[in-house]
Amino acid sequence: MLLFPEGAMRVQGTGRKILEHCDGQRTFREIVDELQKHYTASDPELIRDDVAKFLEGLQQKRIVDY
Amino acid sequence: MLPNPLALIAEITHRCPLHCVYCSNPLQMASAKSEFSTEEWIRVFEQAAKLGVLHLHLTGGEPLARTDLTELIAGAHAAGLYINLITSGIGLSEARLAALVEAGLDHIQLSFQDSREDAANWIAGARAHAHKIELARAIRKHRVAFTVNLVVHRQNLDHLEEMISFIEQLQPDRMEIAHAQYYGWALKNRRMLIPTREQLDRAMKTVAEAEKRLAGKIRIDSVVPDYYARYPKACMGGWGRRLILIEPSGKALPCHAAGIIPGLEFDNVRDRSLEWIWRESPAFRRFRGEEWMPEPCRSCERRTEDFGGCRCQAFLLTADANATDPACSLAPAHHVVESVLLEVNSGAPAISQPVRASSLHDLQAQTADVWSYRMSPE
Numbered sequence: 001m002l003l004f005p006e007g008a009m010r011v012q013g014t015g016r017k018i019l020e021h022c023d024g025q026r027t028f029r030e031i032v033d034e035l036q037k038h039y040t041a042s043d044p045e046l047i048r049d050d051v052a053k054f055l056e057g058l059q060q061k062r063i064v065d066y
Numbered sequence: 067m068l069p070n071p072l073a074l075i076a077e078i079t080h081r082c083p084l085h086c087v088y089c090s091n092p093l094q095m096a097s098a099k100s101e102f103s104t105e106e107w108i109r110v111f112e113q114a115a116k117l118g119v120l121h122l123h124l125t126g127g128e129p130l131a132r133t134d135l136t137e138l139i140a141g142a143h144a145a146g147l148y149i150n151l152i153t154s155g156i157g158l159s160e161a162r163l164a165a166l167v168e169a170g171l172d173h174i175q176l177s178f179q180d181s182r183e184d185a186a187n188w189i190a191g192a193r194a195h196a197h198k199i200e201l202a203r204a205i206r207k208h209r210v211a212f213t214v215n216l217v218v219h220r221q222n223l224d225h226l227e228e229m230i231s232f233i234e235q236l237q238p239d240r241m242e243i244a245h246a247q248y249y250g251w252a253l254k255n256r257r258m259l260i261p262t263r264e265q266l267d268r269a270m271k272t273v274a275e276a277e278k279r280l281a282g283k284i285r286i287d288s289v290v291p292d293y294y295a296r297y298p299k300a301c302m303g304g305w306g307r308r309l310i311l312i313e314p315s316g317k318a319l320p321c322h323a324a325g326i327i328p329g330l331e332f333d334n335v336r337d338r339s340l341e342w343i344w345r346e347s348p349a350f351r352r353f354r355g356e357e358w359m360p361e362p363c364r365s366c367e368r369r370t371e372d373f374g375g376c377r378c379q380a381f382l383l384t385a386d387a388n389a390t391d392p393a394c395s396l397a398p399a400h401h402v403v404e405s406v407l408l409e410v411n412s413g414a415p416a417i418s419q420p421v422r423a424s425s426l427h428d429l430q431a432q433t434a435d436v437w438s439y440r441m442s443p444e
Contacts (some may be wrong), residue, residue: 001120003148005173005211005240006287008072008120062239062285 004063014039018051019064028055028066070118071344074147075311075322078107078138080127083156085191085426085439086179087255088217088246091127092325095443100315104134106336108141110312113340115145119310122147127314127442130157136169143170150175152215155201156194163204173211175242176202180222181232188420189221191429191439202236213240218269219259220410221417226272234284241284243273245291249323253382255437258418260410266294293403297368298375298391305353305377310344318343320350323378327387353377353387360388362396 002009002019011019017038021031032051036044058064080095102110111122122142129135130153142149150173151166158166166174178198180186186195205212214233218226226243233241245266246252246259261269270290277286292299302309302321311319317332318340319325325332333347344350352358356369363374374380375391383392383402390397418436423429430439 003120003172005150005175005213006121008148060282062282 002063004061009063014050015054018054022055022064022066028052068345069307071114071310072119072308073121073123073310074111074114074119075123075125075309076107076110077126077311077313077322078102078124078129078135079131079314080443081131082126082128082154082440082442083131083192084128084154084194085441086217087189087191087251087437087439088219088259089251089440090247090249090322091440092250092323093254094325095127096314097443099444101132102312102314102316104137104141106316107138108145110316110335110340111138111142111147112145113335114310115147117341117344120148121150123150123152125152128154128156130155130162136162136165139166139171140169148172153177154190154194155198156192158201160204163201163208167208167210171210173213174205175213175215176205176238177215177217178229178233179217181225181229182420184420184422185222188422188429191426199236202238206237211240212238213242214238215242215244217244217246218261219246220261220265220415221258223261223265223269224417226269227276230272230276234280238284240287242287242289244289245269247289247291248293249378249382251438251440256406258416258437260293260406261291262415263294263407263411266291292376292379292391292393293407295393296395298372298379298393298397300372301376301379301391304373306344306350307354307373310340318347318349320353321376321378323382324349326378327381358388360390362398363390366396 002011021034032048035051036047039047055064059066079101080091081098129151139149149171151171152175155176176198178186179189183195187193214236216229216233248256252259273286273288280286306320311322312335313319316334316336318335319332324330330349330352332349333343356364359369359374363369375394377387379393380389380391381387384399389399392399392402394400421429421432423432
């Protein structure tokens with residue numbers, strides 16, 4: 001469960017995996033690198049685009065900062 | 067099946083150093099002597115977390131008036147709750163702020179009354195504005211989510227753009243622009259607070275433009291005044307559906323204002339478990355679901371969206387808590403709201419100039435025919 005001001009969001013599957021990598025230390029590139037190593041069956045470009053889209057969506061809502 | 071409550075609103079004290087004329091606290095407040103102890107509050111927070119509550123909103127009155135606030139936050143944090151402090155900032159030094167964050171505070175919601183110092187202090191009935199600005203700067207140095215809350219009404223809406231720019235400079239993550247809601251002191255002062263239709267239309271445009279301009283930078287949430295809406299607000303997300311409010315002496319209510327509804331008895335968390343209160347207590351079951359609904363709500367398609375509106379507003383405006391919320395354009399008593407709007411929109415409604423005073427007493431004397439300031443309990 002992701003908690004933020006006045007809201008909560010259930011995050012599962014890959015979304016959860018992405019957020020688990022967001023620790024305030026890793027850069028976007030490092031997060032993508034690690035996820036590309038983890039999900040070897042998927043197109044690395046697609047992984048990068050999906051992670052970017054997911055995090056941008058949360059950033060627009062001011063839930064994630066980077 | 068009955069869902070779990072999502073949030074607990076803890077009014078930990080009704081004491082407050084501010085006297086805001088738009089305060090929605092009840093006119094009859096809990097005394098300082100009757101307030102719950104530290105241990106009693108922490109027990110409630112633990113019960114809430116077990117019941118599935120995610121968010122804890124610490125409010126009041128001014129929660130900082132409790133000297134044990136750091137312990138309360140530490141207790142709620144240990145219970146696993148996401149903690150929001152709703153505050154005027156009065157009583158918060160940089161050192162105390164650091165201690166609250168250290169104890170586990172997740173989100174701080176700081177109120178501002180205006181962008182202009184004289185107007186802000188006039189609305190609040192206290193010299194608070196300068197301290198709030200200082201505090202906002204200090205908050206940004208900490209890892210805590212930051213919301214600035216601004217209550218808008220007829221007296222400040224004409225410079226909403228200026229107020230939004232002012233808030234922008236405080237760099238919050240989120241800004242809440244809330245039209246005053248007419249309960250408690252705000253209802254008493256409604257005559258001076260309710261906006262004109264023209265002000266409201268302009269405000270909606272201004273907020274929409276700001277949302278666009280600040281997208282990704284500051285999230286804006288706005289609360290519209292329901293008197294001007296076509297349908298009523300889904301008050302508290304429906305009676306006994308999402309929220310529990312505990313007032314300072316431990317009484318559990320489905321909303322801030324429910325205490326005014328005659329015939330309802332509110333159980334105290336001293337005598338009953340929070341779970342029993344949520345599931346079984348007569349007060350929480352009274353307007354839950356659709357059984358209680360009159361027409362036109364009962365057969366209305368929107369009954370699952372707005373739940374018949376606000377029970378307290380129905381009682382305040384029609385003397386019948388079972389009535390359809392008069393804010394609804396379909397309500398038999400909608401004429402009550404219409405006549406209030408007619409009055410404010412015909413002629414030139416009063417806009418006052420900020421008054422400077424040497425003391426609250428002096429301020430009250432100078433504004434006696436304008437409005438009443440919120441008073442703290444004994």
